Amino acid sequence: MAPYPYAVAGVLFVAGLYGIVSSRNYIHMAVCLTVMQSSTYVTLICVGYLNNGQPPITQGAQPGKPLVDPVVQALTLTDVVVSVVVLALVLALALQAHRRTGSVDPDRLRGMRG
Amino acid sequence: MNTRTRALLFLPLGAALAAFLLWGLAGLPDFGSTQGPYARYLARHATAQRHVTNVPTSIVFDYRALDTLGEELILFTCVMGTALLLRSSREAEEQRPSDRPTSAAQRHLVSLLIPVTVLLGLWTISYGYLTPGGGFQGGVVCGAAALMLWAAGGYRDHRALTPTGLVDAAEGLGAAAYIGLGLAVLAAGHAFLANVLPLGSTGTLASGGTIAVLNWATGLEVSAATVLVFHEFLKEYVQTLPGAAED
Amino acid sequence: MTALTALVLTAVAVLGVAVVLARDPLRQVMLNGLFGLSQVLLFTVLQAPDVAISMAVVSTVAYPAVLLMTIHRVGPQDRG
Numbered sequence: 001m002a003p004y005p006y007a008v009a010g011v012l013f014v015a016g017l018y019g020i021v022s023s024r025n026y027i028h029m030a031v032c033l034t035v036m037q038s039s040t041y042v043t044l045i046c047v048g049y050l051n052n053g054q055p056p057i058t059q060g061a062q063p064g065k066p067l068v069d070p071v072v073q074a075l076t077l078t079d080v081v082v083s084v085v086v087l088a089l090v091l092a093l094a095l096q097a098h099r100r101t102g103s104v105d106p107d108r109l110r111g112m113r114g
Numbered sequence: 115m116n117t118r119t120r121a122l123l124f125l126p127l128g129a130a131l132a133a134f135l136l137w138g139l140a141g142l143p144d145f146g147s148t149q150g151p152y153a154r155y156l157a158r159h160a161t162a163q164r165h166v167t168n169v170p171t172s173i174v175f176d177y178r179a180l181d182t183l184g185e186e187l188i189l190f191t192c193v194m195g196t197a198l199l200l201r202s203s204r205e206a207e208e209q210r211p212s213d214r215p216t217s218a219a220q221r222h223l224v225s226l227l228i229p230v231t232v233l234l235g236l237w238t239i240s241y242g243y244l245t246p247g248g249g250f251q252g253g254v255v256c257g258a259a260a261l262m263l264w265a266a267g268g269y270r271d272h273r274a275l276t277p278t279g280l281v282d283a284a285e286g287l288g289a290a291a292y293i294g295l296g297l298a299v300l301a302a303g304h305a306f307l308a309n310v311l312p313l314g315s316t317g318t319l320a321s322g323g324t325i326a327v328l329n330w331a332t333g334l335e336v337s338a339a340t341v342l343v344f345h346e347f348l349k350e351y352v353q354t355l356p357g358a359a360e361d
Numbered sequence: 362m363t364a365l366t367a368l369v370l371t372a373v374a375v376l377g378v379a380v381v382l383a384r385d386p387l388r389q390v391m392l393n394g395l396f397g398l399s400q401v402l403l404f405t406v407l408q409a410p411d412v413a414i415s416m417a418v419v420s421t422v423a424y425p426a427v428l429l430m431t432i433h434r435v436g437p438q439d440r441g
Contacts, residue, residue, distance in 0.1 A: 019381035
């Protein structure tokens, strides 16, 4: 059972990639990208976890119990918020494509000129 | 290439990637068994060195403040990109169709919740280095309040209460304050973004030195960024309402 | 690993795949909210309260708002 959390991260990554490859809609594609991003969050938080650990908040912490890894949490918490504006940028591109071609299907963009 | 061919092509490549990924992930330390050297060091020394009780916040705004500057600039660039893309192709004439909600219950209930949300956001930011929370999370909560303005009073109220010029300025000010503090520390003869302010007493709001300042700068920038993103997408939304010019 | 961790991890995996397989963007937004909630639970169980708060505010407000406005703007489209 030990590698199960990492397998979950792998499943999310491959599933998101499959969604991007097979997508016929830019909005669907953008959400699949966030699923791929989630796989990195799951990996990082699982790497930092400790059995019988406690949250890395020293206020009111129980003495003697180890703290889980705060470094990976710091990496993840900033990226979660940044992922929103990245999603917004991707959706802005999708809206731009929609305005030019009237469609959000990547297959119909071939005739687009700048 | 049609969807079928693409799926067929993905099957072997995806399987190969999944195998490679699992091989790599299987090489990681066992789940829940290993504490990294940095984690061990920080668990022992972070609170003593920086006088803050939330260790991840001390990493975000102190030990690795330069990384956070990178994240902030990604945030800033993405928001600018979104605004440029959506503003450039929109008609110059500002359309303000009315979409005031018809349900009185919605108007009153959401109006009541707006100050609560702003307070929750400010509270999350201000206690960010003592308990879980911080500028990034609280900023999004404050940004959500701007969206609630729209839910309570419609697009016109939202625009009237969050003027674009002010939000743009706040966005720039947040990023500038972060970089400015780093440069000021540099000018004073220390390393870029080094924590040189008095650290205060652990467990109070007056602790952490520059962590508190950077926390608020980030809170301001993230709130402004979230409001700006909602702004641009709401403008897109109102173009579909009756009374707006079709493009 | 406790049973609770295993359960929440399974929920994250199942909902993540469901988000990808939902081809209708509107249905996808709903599933994405549930996927976000499952991640909040996972981060809480794995002792990461900061990340859980981050994920909670983002997946309840920011993702759905931005996505729904875009879906409304582009109108009915072919399924993803």
